[in-house]
Amino acid sequence: MKWITVILLCSGLFHGVYGQVLDRYLKEAGESNPGVKSAYLGFEAAMQQVPQSKALADPQFSIGYFISPVETRVGPQQVRLSLSQLFPWFGTREARGDVASLMAEAKYQAFLETKNALYYQVKAAWYPLYVISEQLKWQRENLDILKTYRQLALTSFSNGRGTMTDVIRTDIMISNTETEIALMEEKIDPLEVVFNRLLNRPDSSTVMVSEAPDMLPLQEVQWEDSLIENNPKLEEIKVQKETARAQETLAVKNGMPKWGLGMDYVVVGQRKDVMIPDNGKNVFMPMVTLSLPIFRKKYKAGISQAQLTRDQLEMTEVAMENKLISSFEMARYDLNKSKQLYQLYDEQVGKTKQVIDLLYTSYRNSGRDIEEVLRMQQELIKYEIEKIKAVADYYLAMAKIEFITAN
Numbered sequence: 001m002k003w004i005t006v007i008l009l010c011s012g013l014f015h016g017v018y019g020q021v022l023d024r025y026l027k028e029a030g031e032s033n034p035g036v037k038s039a040y041l042g043f044e045a046a047m048q049q050v051p052q053s054k055a056l057a058d059p060q061f062s063i064g065y066f067i068s069p070v071e072t073r074v075g076p077q078q079v080r081l082s083l084s085q086l087f088p089w090f091g092t093r094e095a096r097g098d099v100a101s102l103m104a105e106a107k108y109q110a111f112l113e114t115k116n117a118l119y120y121q122v123k124a125a126w127y128p129l130y131v132i133s134e135q136l137k138w139q140r141e142n143l144d145i146l147k148t149y150r151q152l153a154l155t156s157f158s159n160g161r162g163t164m165t166d167v168i169r170t171d172i173m174i175s176n177t178e179t180e181i182a183l184m185e186e187k188i189d190p191l192e193v194v195f196n197r198l199l200n201r202p203d204s205s206t207v208m209v210s211e212a213p214d215m216l217p218l219q220e221v222q223w224e225d226s227l228i229e230n231n232p233k234l235e236e237i238k239v240q241k242e243t244a245r246a247q248e249t250l251a252v253k254n255g256m257p258k259w260g261l262g263m264d265y266v267v268v269g270q271r272k273d274v275m276i277p278d279n280g281k282n283v284f285m286p287m288v289t290l291s292l293p294i295f296r297k298k299y300k301a302g303i304s305q306a307q308l309t310r311d312q313l314e315m316t317e318v319a320m321e322n323k324l325i326s327s328f329e330m331a332r333y334d335l336n337k338s339k340q341l342y343q344l345y346d347e348q349v350g351k352t353k354q355v356i357d358l359l360y361t362s363y364r365n366s367g368r369d370i371e372e373v374l375r376m377q378q379e380l381i382k383y384e385i386e387k388i389k390a391v392a393d394y395y396l397a398m399a400k401i402e403f404i405t406a407n
Contacts, residue, residue: 021210022126025199029122032200036118039111046104053096059085060262075268075280084262084287092253099250102243109236112406116232118198120403125195126209127392132191133209134388136184142381143177146170149377152363153370166370173374228324230406237320241313248306255299260289324404331400338394345387352380 030036062082069076150170156162193203228234263286270280293299359373401407 021208022123025126026119026122028201029118029199030115033118033198034200036111036115039107039114043104043107043111046100046107050097050100050104053100054093056093057086059083069269072268074276074278075271077266077283078269079267081265081267082262084260084289086258086260086289088258089253089256092250092256095246095250095253098246099243102239102246106236106239106243109232109239112232113236116403116406120399122195122198123399124396125191125198126207127396129188129191129195129207129209131388131392132184132187135385136181138381138384138388139177139181139184142377143174143181145377146174146177146374149370149373150174156363156370161366162368162370169371169374173378227405228321228328231324231404232406234317234320234324237313237317241310241317244306244310244313248303248310251299251302251306254302255293255296257293258291260287262287262289328401328404331397331404334393334397335401338390338397342387342390342394345383345390348383349380349387352376352383356380 060083064080064082066077066079069078071077150167153162153166153170157164157167192205192207195207196203196205199205263284266283266285268280268282356373356376359369359376362368363370363373
C-alpha cells in the first residue's frame with residue numbers, strides 16, 4: 001500500500017474570521033451563480049420527463065358518416081364511432097421510467113459537479129486577492145523603511161561619512177517600490193471583477209479579504225479508492241452506465257409487439273320496406289389489435305447502440321479515475337512543497353533580519369556599504385512575499401483536494 005499526505009478536510013478546514021469570510025462567499029456563490037442555477041434547472045427539467053415516459057399513448061377516437069349508407073339486412077349503416085387504446089409490451093413503461101429517472105440522476109450529479117467546481121473557482125479567485133493584499137502590506141512597509149534609509153544616507157552624506165551615491169541608490173529603490181505598489185493596486189480591480197462575476201454580483205462590489213490562518217499540520221492517511229468515490233463527475237459517469245443498461249432493456253422491450261383494445265359502434269337506420277327482427281339495431285363490435293414488429297433492423301441497432309454506449313462509458317470511467325488520481329497526486333505534491341517552502345522562507349526571514357541588523361549598525365557607524373543594506377532589505381521583502389505565496393499555494397492545493405474528493 002502507498003501512503004500519501006492529505007488534509008482531513010472534514011475536521012474543519014478554516015478557522016476564525018478567515019473561515020467565516022470565505023464560507024460566506026461560497027454560500028453566496030452557490031445561491032446566486034447562474035451556472036449552478038442553470039444546472040439545477042436542468043435537473044428539474046429532467047425530472048419532469050419521468051411521468052411523461054411512463055404515460056400511455058392517448059386513446060384514439062374517430063367518427064365516420066356514411067354519405068352513401070351501406071345497406072344491411074337490418075337496415076342501412078349511417079354512422080360509425082371508434083374508440084381504441086394502444087398499450088406497449090409488458091414492462092416497457094417501467095423500462096422507460098427507469099431510463100428517465102437515471103437521466104435525471106445524471107443531471108443531478110452534473111449539478112453537484114458544477115457546484116463543486118464553482119467552490120474551487122471561488123477559492124482560486126479569492127486567494128490571489130489575499131496574496132496581493134498581503135504583498136501591498138509588505139511593499140508599503142518596505143517603502144517606509146527605504147525612506148528611513150534615505151534619510152539616514154542623507155544624514156551620513158551631510159556629516160561627511162557617506163556619499164551622494166548612497167542617497168541615489170535609495171531613491172532608485174524607492175522609485176521601484178512605488179511603481180510596484182501602483183501596479184499591484186491596479187491589478188486589484190480585474191481580480192475583483194473575476195471574483196464578483198463568480199458570485200453574480202456587480203463588478204464594483206467590495207471583496208473582503210482577511211488574513212489566512214497558519215498552515216494546518218499534515219496527517220498521513222492510507223490511499224483508498226473511496227477518496228474519489230464521492231466525486232460527482234465520476235458518479236455521473238456511473239449513473240450514465242446504468243442508464244445505458246436501462247436503455248438496452250428498453251430497446252429489447254421496444255422490439256416486442258404492441259397491443260390494443262377498442263370498440264366500434266355503428267348506428268343503423270330502420271328499414272321501412274319490411275318488418276324483421278332487430279330492424280335498425282345498432283352494432284357494437286369489440287376489437288383487439290396487435291402490432292407486428294417484423295422489421296428488426298432498427299430494434300437490433302437500438303440494442304447495439306446501448307451496448308456500445310455502455311462500453312464507451314466503461315472506458316470514460318477508467319480515464320476519469322486516472323485523471324482524478326493524477327490530479328490528487330499533484331495536489332498532494334503541491335501541498336507538501338508549499339509547506340516546505342514556507343518553512344524555508346520563514347527561516348530565511350529570521351536570518352536575513354539578523355544580517356540587516358548587523359549591516360545597519362555597521363553603516364550607522366561607518367557610513368559605508370549601504371548598497372548591502374538595501375540588497376538585504378529587498379531579500380527580506382522577497383522572502384516575506386514568497387511566504388505569502390506559499391500560504392496561498394498551500395490552501396489552493398487543499399481546495400484542489402476538496403474538489404477532487406468532493407468534500
